[in-house]
Amino acid sequence: MSKRSVHNKIKKRYSRSILALSGTALTLSSMSYADAPPTQSTVSIKSTNYQEDDLLSNEVLFGELSRYDIDVHQFQLVTPVTRNSSLQVNGSYDSLSGASPWFTSANSEGEPIVNLSGASGIYDTRRELSIGGSYYLENETVNLSIGRSAENDYNAAFINFGFTHQLNNRLTTIGVNTSISNDEIFPTDAEKFNRIKSASKRSVSTALSISHIINRFSAYQTAISVTNQKGFLSDPYKLRDVRPNSKSQYAWTNSFRIFFEKMDAALHSNYRLYHDDFGIGSHTVDFSWHQNLSTYIPFDLRFVPSIRYYTQSSANFFTNIDDFSSDPLAPQSSDYRLAAFGAISAGINFIADLNNLRITAGGERDQAKSKYSAYNVSRPSTALVRFSRISIGFDFSY
Amino acid sequence: MKEKFLNIKFKGMGSPCEITLMGSPNEEETLTALQHEVSRLEQKYSRFLKNSVLNAINASAGDPRGFTVDEETLAIFQHAAACYDQSDGLFDITAGPLNKIWDYRKAIVPDKNTIEETLQNVGFKRIAIKNRKVFLPSGMELDFGGIVKEYAADRLATIASKNSNLMGLINLGGDFAVIGSKHTKYKPWKVGISCPKRPSVAIAEIALHHGGLASSGDYLRCFELHGKRYSHLLNPVTGYPSTGWQSVSIAAPSCLLAGSIATIAMLKPLQESSDFLRDAGLAFVAVDSDGKMLTNLE
Numbered sequence: 186m187s188k189r190s191v192h193n194k195i196k197k198r199y200s201r202s203i204l205a206l207s208g209t210a211l212t213l214s215s216m217s218y219a220d221a222p223p224t225q226s227t228v229s230i231k232s233t234n235y236q237e238d239d240l241l242s243n244e245v246l247f248g249e250l251s252r253y254d255i256d257v258h259q260f261q262l263v264t265p266v267t268r269n270s271s272l273q274v275n276g277s278y279d280s281l282s283g284a285s286p287w288f289t290s291a292n293s294e295g296e297p298i299v300n301l302s303g304a305s306g307i308y309d310t311r312r313e314l315s316i317g318g319s320y321y322l323e324n325e326t327v328n329l330s331i332g333r334s335a336e337n338d339y340n341a342a343f344i345n346f347g348f349t350h351q352l353n354n355r356l357t358t359i360g361v362n363t364s365i366s367n368d369e370i371f372p373t374d375a376e377k378f379n380r381i382k383s384a385s386k387r388s389v390s391t392a393l394s395i396s397h398i399i400n401r402f403s404a405y406q407t408a409i410s411v412t413n414q415k416g417f418l419s420d421p422y423k424l425r426d427v428r429p430n431s432k433s434q435y436a437w438t439n440s441f442r443i444f445f446e447k448m449d450a451a452l453h454s455n456y457r458l459y460h461d462d463f464g465i466g467s468h469t470v471d472f473s474w475h476q477n478l479s480t481y482i483p484f485d486l487r488f489v490p491s492i493r494y495y496t497q498s499s500a501n502f503f504t505n506i507d508d509f510s511s512d513p514l515a516p517q518s519s520d521y522r523l524a525a526f527g528a529i530s531a532g533i534n535f536i537a538d539l540n541n542l543r544i545t546a547g548g549e550r551d552q553a554k555s556k557y558s559a560y561n562v563s564r565p566s567t568a569l570v571r572f573s574r575i576s577i578g579f580d581f582s583y
Numbered sequence: 584m585k586e587k588f589l590n591i592k593f594k595g596m597g598s599p600c601e602i603t604l605m606g607s608p609n610e611e612e613t614l615t616a617l618q619h620e621v622s623r624l625e626q627k628y629s630r631f632l633k634n635s636v637l638n639a640i641n642a643s644a645g646d647p648r649g650f651t652v653d654e655e656t657l658a659i660f661q662h663a664a665a666c667y668d669q670s671d672g673l674f675d676i677t678a679g680p681l682n683k684i685w686d687y688r689k690a691i692v693p694d695k696n697t698i699e700e701t702l703q704n705v706g707f708k709r710i711a712i713k714n715r716k717v718f719l720p721s722g723m724e725l726d727f728g729g730i731v732k733e734y735a736a737d738r739l740a741t742i743a744s745k746n747s748n749l750m751g752l753i754n755l756g757g758d759f760a761v762i763g764s765k766h767t768k769y770k771p772w773k774v775g776i777s778c779p780k781r782p783s784v785a786i787a788e789i790a791l792h793h794g795g796l797a798s799s800g801d802y803l804r805c806f807e808l809h810g811k812r813y814s815h816l817l818n819p820v821t822g823y824p825s826t827g828w829q830s831v832s833i834a835a836p837s838c839l840l841a842g843s844i845a846t847i848a849m850l851k852p853l854q855e856s857s858d859f860l861r862d863a864g865l866a867f868v869a870v871d872s873d874g875k876m877l878t879n880l881e
Contacts, residue, residue: 200862202669203835203844209662210839213655213734323616323742479648540714 226264231545231578233257237283238571240299246292248301249284252570256280270320273330279311286568288424288507289519297505297519299568302422311336317345324351341368353397360394360408372421386416402444410436419518425507426518434461451475464501465523468559470494471530485538489547492531498560499525505564524566527557532574543580548573589614595621596629596732598756604743605750613749617739621755624738628659628731630679637727645721652717659730660712666730666843667707673850674843678819679726680704685817685824698822705819733797733842736760740795740838752791753838760795760838776868779829787832787868787880795838799845800830800870816849827853829874834866841865 237252260276284301292298317330328347334340343366351358371383394408412434420426437458444451457469473491500523502516511517534547551572555565589604591614602617629635636656643650652660666674680701684693693701704722711718719725732755739753740760750763752772759774771792775785779800789796801815801824816825831848835841844863848856857877860867868878 200859200864202847202859203840203863203865205669206662206665206843207836207840209658209665210737210837210843213658213662213737213839323745 226262227580227582229259229261229263229578229580231257231259231576233259233574233576235572235574238573240301240568244299244567246290246298246300248287248299250301251283252301253281253283253285266318269322270318273317273319275313275315275317275332277311277313281307281309281311283307285422286519286521287422289505289567291506297565297567309337311339315343325349338373339368339370341366343367356398358394358396360392360396362390362392362394364388364390366390368416370417370421375421380421381417384417384421386414386418388412388414402446404442406438406440408436408438410434410438412436420520423518423520425509425513426520427514427516428502428518429463429516432461432463434459436460449477449480459497463523465497465499466560467495467497487536489534489536490532491534491549492529493551494527494529494557496527496557496559497525499523499562499564503564503566505566519566519568521553521566521568521570524555524564524569525558525560525562526553526555526566526569527559528553529557541582545578545580546576548575550574591618593618593621596625596735596755597631598732600756601754602739603752603754604762606748613743616742617753620739620742621735624731624735627656628727630726630728637725640717640719641724643717644719644723647718649711649713649716649718651715653715657712657715659727659734660710660717662734662839662843663707663727663730664712666847670847670850672707672820673818673825674729674847675705675707675819676725676727676730677705677707677710677723678817679724680722681817681819681822682726682815685815702819702822705822729799729842729846730839732756733758733795733839736795736797736838758795758797758838758842759791761791761793763793776832777830778874779870780874786870786876787878789832789834789866789868789880791834794834794836795841796832796834797838797842797845798830798832799842799849800828801825801849816846818850825850827851827856827871828869829872831856831860831867831869833863 233256235253235255235257237254239250240252242250257277257279262274263271265271284307286299287302288300289297290300311334313332313334315330315332317328319326319328326347326349328345330345331343333342343364345362345364347360347362349358349360366388367385368388369383369385372380374380375382390410390412392408392410394406396404396406398404414432414434416430418430418432419428438455439457440453440455442451442453451474453473453475455469455471457467459465459467459469471491471493473489476488478486478488500518502518503523503525504517504519505524507519508517528551530549530551532547532549534545537544551570551574553569553571555562555569589611590601592599592601594600595618600621602614604613626632627635628637630637632638636652640650640652640656663674663676667676681698684697684701704720704724706723709720709723736753736755736758737760739755740762743749743751743753743762751761753760753762759772761772771790773788773790774796776787776789776798778784778786799816817823818825828849831845833841833845833848835844844865848860848867848869851859853871856869860869860877861879866880868876868880870876
């Protein structure tokens with residue numbers, strides 16, 4: 186047989202079969218499958234109520250017994266812009282009421298006792314809006330977002346930049362994230378209570394993460410982050426609160442997820458190790474069990490019980506009874522968040538998928554106590570919180 | 584000045600692969616990326632790798648909850664559906680169980696009852712696809728042969744073509760895709776078409792400026808019994824080997840399209856297939872069981 190050749194000078198009128206197959210072949214061959222951009226728009230709304238338990242009357246010398254009650258309403262829109270890019274808009278509105286510890290003193294037995302902020306309590310609202318975009322390359326994704334938040338006495342502006350790169354047949358993803366935030370505080374009733382009139386702080390945070398898909402059923406992620414804060418880091422609403430004007434924070438987080446095929450369920454486990462130069466170190470361990478229930482009901486429903494244990498050491502300058510005789514410029518704080526304590530939390534969430542609508546509803550109960558601490562507690566705080574959180578969310582894709 | 588070619592040979596998707604590149608300062612990185620892409624697709628869609636997505640879908644057969652697939656796999660299903668429709672059910676990714684009852688090494692023709700029983704588990708129409716979920720009936724299994732290797736060739740060409748300075752040719756076990764703009768002034772790539780009986784001998788040559796070229800043939804796996812040739816390409820409607828061409832090669836705007844048309848042409852009865860190829864509007868070379876060639880090459 187002789188060799189023949191052609192320079193594709195074949196008629197260009199393709200048959201109907203060819204045209205039908207060309208469509209799907211072209212769709213398939215021209216697709217990009219990196220960290221894929223969203224193909225649908227998703228609108229999400231979520232409302233959360235966070236309620237701290239009232240303090241007991243024997244724990245308080247004066248002031249309101251009711252502590253913070255916060256309602257948070259969040260909105261998010263994620264929408265594709267082009268084949269390789271997406272836009273994300275986030276908004277939230279929070280309202281806060283209640284009272285917070287003003288100072289601590291000693292009762293007749295010399296035990297610490299809390300004095301809460303004025304009888305009228307605190308009322309504040311917070312609004313936040315951020316806008317961001319993501320650009321998806323073959324193996325990389327780049328994110329940039331900016332945002333602002335405003336409260337009656339607090340403004341913040343932030344910028345966030347993220348980059349991820351997939352390698353090892355896209356089984357491994359490395360990510361770098363940097364955010365910068367400039368915050369400004371201008372306390373209310375500054376002159377009346379001799380508070381600072383205005384102050385600012387700047388936070389710069391960088392995180393490096395690696396996630397790896399081990400096999401079809403399990404995945405692992407580890408990340409380290411470093412945050413540096415400079416500026417006014419004290420609480421101006423406390424009678425005596427002086428903190429250093431710089432703080433470095435280091436965190437190492439680990440997540441492992443494993444799916445048990447026979448049980449149609451997944452275990453999510455996380456561990457976080459934290460240290461800062463205020464002297465606080467902490468450990469957080471949490472587990473959640475994601476049980477699919479769709480075998481028993483006609484739609485996709487997931488039941489997620491979870492448990493978390495948190496413990497931290499106290500800051501070097503924490504005191505459980507404010508000392509007004511010491512050097513007024515020396516670091517000192519009776520903020521319970523700087524005390525050594527432990528906290529146990531349990532929660533339940535339900536996630537239902539109904540075609541284009543996902544409904545998430547759940548609740549959580551958290552109790553912090555000095556005796557739960559894994560660290561030595563030399564100065565127990567009487568103002569530790571017990572709180573409940575309930576939330577409901579809707580995600581609609583179209 | 585003579586252009587420098589960079590050439591690499593490796594084994595991927597169970598076949599010898601070869602990539603030839605020209606004209607870019609970062610050819611080495613591109614070659615690595617292309618090899619990774621072959622490996623990614625092999626790991627995802629191989630029948631022989633336990634943890635592949637394909638085997639996970641097959642393992643889900645009979646599960647009323649179905650199996651959720653990603654966008655890429657969904658697009659493969661959509662193309663498989665188009666192939667099934669355009670071939671009147673001959674190109675069927677569910678035909679896999681038939682391969683198990685035809686033993687080409689021992690040259691045994693299975694009995695009629697076995698074939699009929701096996702055909703109960705064949706039929707693309709029986710698969711339901713809803714909201715990214717694939718519902719594969721119990722006993723059925725999928726095989727993306729005839730799609731994935733051709734698609735991989737196109738993917739590699741697409742990835743490499745993102746570098747506008749780069750030109751070259753992808754060859755994944757006889758599935759070819761051209762890297763570079765179709766408006767290129769360079770000479771076309773000349774791809775030899777093998778003789779079905781003597782694969783090392785070229786019987787024709789197709790010049791490719793762009794797009795892809797794929798061949799389907801039974802010369803590598805077939806047997807003869809009592810004077811009758813049994814092809815490895817099985818007709819999913821009858822359960823018996825196809826009786827048409829020994830080999831069909833097609834040049835098309837993409838390798839995937841070329842491979843799909845070549846497979847459909849192999850499965851159709853000879854006369855119907857001849858008309859199908861002539862009407863297709865694509866360059867083709869087809870060789871029948873007597874070694875006679877049909878082509879529209881000039």
